Amino acid sequence: MATLRLRVNGETHTLEDVDGSTPLLWVLRDELGLVGAKYGCGISQCGACTVHVDGAPVRSCSLPVAAATGAITTIEGLADAQGELTPVQQAWVDLDVAQCGYCQSGQIMAATALLRNNPRPTDADIDAAMGPNICRCGTYIRIRAAVKAAAANLRESRT
Amino acid sequence: MSTLSYAGIGETVLAVNGELPATAQGVASVAKVDRREFLKLTGLAGGGLLLAFSLPRAAASGGPFAPNGYLRIDETGVTLYAKNPEIGQGVKTSLPMIVAEELDVAWRDVKVVQAAVDRRRYGMQFAGGSTAIPMNWEPLRRAGATGRAMLVAAAASKLAVPAEELATLDSHVVHEASGRKLAYTEIAALAATMPVPDGKSLRLKPRADWKLLGTRVTGVDNEALVRGEPLFGIDQTMPGMKHAVYAKCPAIGGTVKSANLDAIKAMPGVVDAFALEGNGNAGQLLPGVAVVAESTWAAIRAKRALEVDWDETDAGKDSWRAAEAEAERLAGESGRPVVNQGDVDAAFSAADKRIDAFYKYHFVSHAQLEPQNCTARFHDGALELWAPTQTPGSAINDAAGVLGISPAKVTLNQTRCGGGFGRRLYNDFVCEAAAIAQRAGVPVKLLWTREDDMAFDLYRAGGFHRFEGALDSDGRVSGWRDHFITFTNDGRRPVGGGSLGPGVFPAGLVANVRCEQTALPWQHRCAAWRAPGSNVFGFVVGSFLDELAAAAGRDPLEVLLEVLGEPRLLRPGNPRSLNTGRAAGVVKLAAEQAGWGRKLPKGRGLGLAFYFSHAGHIAEVADVSVSADRKVAVHKVTVAADVGPIVNLSGAENQVEGSVVDGLSTMLGLSVTFENGRAEQSNFDQYPLLRIPATPQVAVHFVDSDHSPTGLGEPALPPLAPAVCNAIFAATGHRVRTLPISMEGYSA
Numbered sequence: 052m053a054t055l056r057l058r059v060n061g062e063t064h065t066l067e068d069v070d071g072s073t074p075l076l077w078v079l080r081d082e083l084g085l086v087g088a089k090y091g092c093g094i095s096q097c098g099a100c101t102v103h104v105d106g107a108p109v110r111s112c113s114l115p116v117a118a119a120t121g122a123i124t125t126i127e128g129l130a131d132a133q134g135e136l137t138p139v140q141q142a143w144v145d146l147d148v149a150q151c152g153y154c155q156s157g158q159i160m161a162a163t164a165l166l167r168n169n170p171r172p173t174d175a176d177i178d179a180a181m182g183p184n185i186c187r188c189g190t191y192i193r194i195r196a197a198v199k200a201a202a203a204n205l206r207e208s209r210t
Numbered sequence: 211m212s213t214l215s216y217a218g219i220g221e222t223v224l225a226v227n228g229e230l231p232a233t234a235q236g237v238a239s240v241a242k243v244d245r246r247e248f249l250k251l252t253g254l255a256g257g258g259l260l261l262a263f264s265l266p267r268a269a270a271s272g273g274p275f276a277p278n279g280y281l282r283i284d285e286t287g288v289t290l291y292a293k294n295p296e297i298g299q300g301v302k303t304s305l306p307m308i309v310a311e312e313l314d315v316a317w318r319d320v321k322v323v324q325a326a327v328d329r330r331r332y333g334m335q336f337a338g339g340s341t342a343i344p345m346n347w348e349p350l351r352r353a354g355a356t357g358r359a360m361l362v363a364a365a366a367s368k369l370a371v372p373a374e375e376l377a378t379l380d381s382h383v384v385h386e387a388s389g390r391k392l393a394y395t396e397i398a399a400l401a402a403t404m405p406v407p408d409g410k411s412l413r414l415k416p417r418a419d420w421k422l423l424g425t426r427v428t429g430v431d432n433e434a435l436v437r438g439e440p441l442f443g444i445d446q447t448m449p450g451m452k453h454a455v456y457a458k459c460p461a462i463g464g465t466v467k468s469a470n471l472d473a474i475k476a477m478p479g480v481v482d483a484f485a486l487e488g489n490g491n492a493g494q495l496l497p498g499v500a501v502v503a504e505s506t507w508a509a510i511r512a513k514r515a516l517e518v519d520w521d522e523t524d525a526g527k528d529s530w531r532a533a534e535a536e537a538e539r540l541a542g543e544s545g546r547p548v549v550n551q552g553d554v555d556a557a558f559s560a561a562d563k564r565i566d567a568f569y570k571y572h573f574v575s576h577a578q579l580e581p582q583n584c585t586a587r588f589h590d591g592a593l594e595l596w597a598p599t600q601t602p603g604s605a606i607n608d609a610a611g612v613l614g615i616s617p618a619k620v621t622l623n624q625t626r627c628g629g630g631f632g633r634r635l636y637n638d639f640v641c642e643a644a645a646i647a648q649r650a651g652v653p654v655k656l657l658w659t660r661e662d663d664m665a666f667d668l669y670r671a672g673g674f675h676r677f678e679g680a681l682d683s684d685g686r687v688s689g690w691r692d693h694f695i696t697f698t699n700d701g702r703r704p705v706g707g708g709s710l711g712p713g714v715f716p717a718g719l720v721a722n723v724r725c726e727q728t729a730l731p732w733q734h735r736c737a738a739w740r741a742p743g744s745n746v747f748g749f750v751v752g753s754f755l756d757e758l759a760a761a762a763g764r765d766p767l768e769v770l771l772e773v774l775g776e777p778r779l780l781r782p783g784n785p786r787s788l789n790t791g792r793a794a795g796v797v798k799l800a801a802e803q804a805g806w807g808r809k810l811p812k813g814r815g816l817g818l819a820f821y822f823s824h825a826g827h828i829a830e831v832a833d834v835s836v837s838a839d840r841k842v843a844v845h846k847v848t849v850a851a852d853v854g855p856i857v858n859l860s861g862a863e864n865q866v867e868g869s870v871v872d873g874l875s876t877m878l879g880l881s882v883t884f885e886n887g888r889a890e891q892s893n894f895d896q897y898p899l900l901r902i903p904a905t906p907q908v909a910v911h912f913v914d915s916d917h918s919p920t921g922l923g924e925p926a927l928p929p930l931a932p933a934v935c936n937a938i939f940a941a942t943g944h945r946v947r948t949l950p951i952s953m954e955g956y957s958a
Contacts, residue, residue: 052478070478070507077507081453086445087438089628091579092660093510096894099579126438140436147428147860150868151298152435153579153628159436178903185894187579187629188298189871190864191905 055116059083060128071117075109076100078116079125087126087156091185098184101157102126108164110183126156129163138208139163142201150188158184162198170206172198275398277360277406279331280309280353283398288315288381291325293346295337295600296431297578297630298868299923300861303430305346307857311422312354312415313361314378315394322430327602327622337600337627338635338738340824340921343857344786347919355412357401364401365392417855417916426860431626441626443598446585446655452481454646454654455509457516458498460665461525461887462733465497469518474501477515479508482650486642492699492735494641495612496666502650506657513659526733528884530672533730534570537695541568541676545693545726548710552722557689561680565761569750571949572881573672576739577897580628581663584643587653592619593644598627600634608637609644631872632738636668661892669882670739671697671705671732673746677754680722685762687755687773689722697736698729705732707742713787715751715821718780719773734884740872741924744823745931749877749949752819752932757945766818766936767801774820785918786825792852793820795913796829800850803911804831813837815940819932826925827852827913830870832906834937840956844874844906844934849926851912854919859912865922866910873930875900879952904958 052068057078066082074093079085079102088111091099095110102111105121129137136144139162149155158181165172165180172180177198186194274284282289290306306322327335334345358378365383366373369390377384384391394401434441459465466485474483481502488497499518503509558564585596586609593613599605602622610617627634643656658666673696680689696708703709710725717723739745759769777791797820801807806816813836820829833846847870856862879898883890891897935946938956948954 073505073507077505081505081507084447085438086440089442089579090444090506090581090657092894094660094893094895097579126436130437136433136436143436144428144432147426147432147864149298149429149432149435150300150864151296151579151627151629152429152431153442155435156438181902183901185579185899185901187577187631187872187899189868189875189900189905191871191900191902192867192908193864194902195905 053117057116057119057123058121059085059123060125069116072115074112075102075114075116075119075123076111079111085125085127089153089156091154096185097154098161099154099157101160101184103160103164106164106167108161126160129159137163138204139166139197139201142197142204146193146197146200148190148193148197150190154184154186158186158194162194162201165198166202166205170202170209172202273399273402275357275360275402277357278353279325279328280350281313281357283357283394283401285395285398287321287395288319289321289323292322293325293332293335294342295335295602295624295627295630296324297337297600297627297634299337299342299865300429300858301337301342303427304857304861305342305350306430307422307427308347308350309354311420312351313357314380316380317422317427319381324624327606327624329603335602336635337630338632340826340924342921344825344918344920351414352409352412355414356407359407359412360401360404361394361397363404364397368392368397368400424856424859427858428860442580442628443585443596443625444580444583444628444657446596446625448585448587448653451585451653451655452502452504452650453506453509454500454502454643454650454656455513455659456498456500456642456646456656457513457518458496458666459520459522459525460889461522461527462492462496462735464520464522464525466499467519467521469499469516471499474512474516477508477512479504480512481652483512484649486645486649489612493636494608494638495645496638500646500649502646502652502654509657510659522887526887528733528887530573530883531885533672533732536730537570537674538568540695540728541674541693545695545728547724547726549712549714549717549723549725551717554689554691554722554724557722558678558680560682561688562683563681563761565679565681565758567677567754567757567947569675569677569753569947571672571746571749572883572953573669573736574739574876574880575664575667575669575882575897576631576633577664577899578627578629578631578633581660582639582658583656584640585653585655586643586647588613588644588648591615593621593647595620595622595640595644596625597622597637597640598625598634599637599640600627600630600632601637605637605640609640612641613644613648631740632742633668635738638666660894664882664892664897665889667882668735668737670745671708671736673697673708675750677750679754679758681758681762685764687716687720687758687769690716690720690724692725694725694727696727696729697732699732699735701731704729705736706738707745708736709743710747714747716755716773718788719775719790733887734889741823741927744821744924744928746949748819748821748823748928749931749935752821752929753935753945753947756817756932756936756939760939767797767806770797770818770820786920788822789827792827792913792915792917793822796820796827796850796852799911799913800829800831800848803850803909804833804848806831813941815937815942817933817935817937817940819929819936821925821928823928824925825920826922828925828929830929830933832930832933832937834934834941836938836941842878842938842951842956842958844904846907846909847930847933848909849911851910851922851926852915852917853912853922853925854915854917856912857919862912862922863910866926867908869924869926870908870930871900871905873927874904874906874934877931877934877949877951878904878956878958879950881950881953900958
């Protein structure tokens with residue numbers, strides 16, 4: 052048991068008596084009340100728990116909290132201070148991507164990380180970046196379309 | 211292994227028939243309620259109106275307008291109530307859209323709220339059988355139209371003009387002659403004092419006047435979803451809540467002999483650990499060991515350290531290998547006849563050609579992405595639940611039964627469900643949470659790990675079919691035999707989805723048809739999985755018909771249309787039975803849109819299949835390439851669907867796209883096998899759900915028809931597997947007779 056400092060969505064949290072081997076997912080959900088990241092498999096197979104550490108997508112179900120030393124962003128931290136959705140979130144709403152919606156937080160985090168580095172992803176890029184994320188309802192067609200729509204919006208807003 | 215035959219004949223129209231008798235009764239009772247009764251029912255049950263009649267002054271001074279359970283208008287806005295569980299099928303959006311259309315309220319003005327579980331007010335509330343739209347279509351239209359009529363009456367009174375001079379538009383009553391208009395919100399309190407209109411005088415909008423229905427509307431929870439808000443069962447929490455897990459014997463029927471409870475209780479974060487006996491009903495509470503902890507992780511870690519000595523004396527010994535061998539042995543024998551039409555023996559004697567084939571499909575898991583969970587608080591003899599369930603009413607009754615309290619003492623809060631696919635029709639997880647909360651004396655959130663979920667599913671049963679087909683000298687299908695070997699959990703009835711009925715294809719279409727059934731005993735529970743029965747019958751009959759066409763040297767499209775025959779309702783008087791005219795319509799449309807008959811390169815082929823389920827007529831054409839080493843690429847699936855008018859076009863297309871992906875995912879590589887009573891797969895590394903790279907294009911074509919609308923959560927799934935397998939045959943000449951096709955060496 053140790054005291055850990057965790058930087059999440061721009062805030063630093065000090066956690067007392069935390070077992071450093073606890074997966075980041077359960078600290079986010081149970082300790083910090085950030086339940087946007089979901090539990091699906093616990094073994095990095097489904098991607099429902101995807102969050103960012105220093106901008107890179109990680110499967111929080113398998114990352115020990117002690118190893119999460121970078122800046123963590125969860126889905127709750129995407130929208131700006133005024134609550135404005137990001138182009139990725141907005142594309143998900145506009146294209147009505149979700150069915151049950153359980154995986155979509157992880158999908159959005161994966162897509163956001165992809166578009167940060169790649170403003171013009173090809174289908175192959177999308178396959179590679181989104182491949183780790185399972186959608187049991189099978190909304191992949193709309194996920195692909197939403198990634199492309201968000202990419203176009205991002206390019207537009209940058210020019 | 212002993213066998214058991216089954217003589218019962220069940221309807222296959224309603225997926226949940228036989229599984230949930232109350233559900234079927236629910237359908238019947240809604241259908242029987244006439245207009246007058248309905249209005250009386252909703253008016254009284256609504257409460258608001260009753261209050262308005264007795265206390266008009268109070269209502270007029272600002273009380274809400276809530277003429278029924280589906281809508282509420284006050285000065286602050288319009289709220290519509292979504293009655294049924296949302297599992298991803300889109301009913302939290304589509305059902306309120308029906309009310310909004312008749313109410314003539316602008317969709318942007320609407321706030322949608324999940325309704326409380328209230329049988330008196332809402333009748334049956336459940337998600338199953340693709341029934342939400344057909345069961346609620348008329349009642350919701352009437353609920354909206356009633357509200358509209360009373361708002362118009364209120365406006366007529368306020369403006370002192372005849373109601374006939376008033377129109378409604380975008381949440382307002384408009385008096386065109388004088389240019390005046392009143393917002394619904396301003397006249398809501400007055401509307402609450404208006405008499406409920408006579409059902410006979412209610413005018414429903416003609417289709418030409420629809421503004422909202424048939425358009426694309428994004429899901430009402432989408433914004434909350436993309437912000438990660440706590441919508442799901444697993445997201446619920448409350449002060450003082452602890453986290454629970456529950457370990458059960460992996461072989462059904464095993465009981466707890468002993469467990470290292472003291473060691474578990476000494477682990478950090480563990481609050482309590484105890485054994486529960488179970489209530490003797492495997493669908494409710496199996497024996498096991500509960501761990502209650504301060505955090506989810508402490509509970510999961512304790513469960514991993516838990517050592518339980520199971521008494522497996524009476525536990526099941528389910529074995530797929532043994533079942534397979536038994537089925538192969540029995541295939542050539544007779545089963546109990548369930549369909550017998552025409553003179554099958556004569557047809558086979560007179561046949562020009564006889565074809566024989568043995569098909570099989572494996573067990574599969576629901577794998578809904580949100581694992582089973584339930585939050586329960588037991589206090590002062592009352593139970594409160596937060597549960598992602600498809601059947602909240604049954605959950606209340608089951609939990610009450612397990613605790614030995616009255617259902618009146620149980621409250622259930624409906625949460626959004628992270629997928630359902632039929633798994634959440636069954637409330638074992640709710641019963642467990644209730645029992646653990648009662649024993650622990652604190653509120654608990656029970657979580658099943660993914661491993662629990664896959665080990666204790668109510669699986670889609672595997673099955674086997676031995677087919678024989680007869681072709682006459684003109685190459686027409688003249689006889690059809692199917693010996694179906696399925697499973698039984700209780701030794702009496704086949705498992706859910708394991709019954710052939712008189713509605714099974716091609717009964718009523720081919721003159722001479724005999725279907726027989728045999729059921730093998732099985733301990734692991736099996737039940738409804740998206741499009742129960744149909745999800746596998748579609749595969750076997752769609753494939754075998756294609757085999758017969760090939761044997762006759764004929765175009766499968768021509769043979770399918772010939773079998774469908776003249777346009778007619780297969781059961782006259784039952785509009786939910788197969789309509790061969792609508793069937794032929796979608797078959798032709800899918801074929802035309804997919805370019806049926808076009809020349810394709812070597813190793814590429816088109817496959818066609820039609821299946822009727824849940825009153826939906828759906829045809830699909832798959833465009834598939836197969837490499838020499840049996841790598842399959844599904845390029846495109848063209849779907850033609852006739853489900854009547856579309857409520858939410860975006861949601862409807864999404865359901866079809868998802869059904870295609872789900873169907874493909876399942877047929878390509880998913881199976882749960884069993885040995886020594888245990889499921890052999892435990893997580894997604896051994897259960898390879900389809901991912902984005904293998905997703906085909908899907909083109910969806912809805913037939914614009916005026917038939918009564920029906921549900922779309924299920925019927926687009928059954929035609930997918932046969933369409934793909936028929937395409938593999940067209941591409942390679944190899945007939946696939948096993949699902950998943952990975953068992954025959956294919957991979958994506």
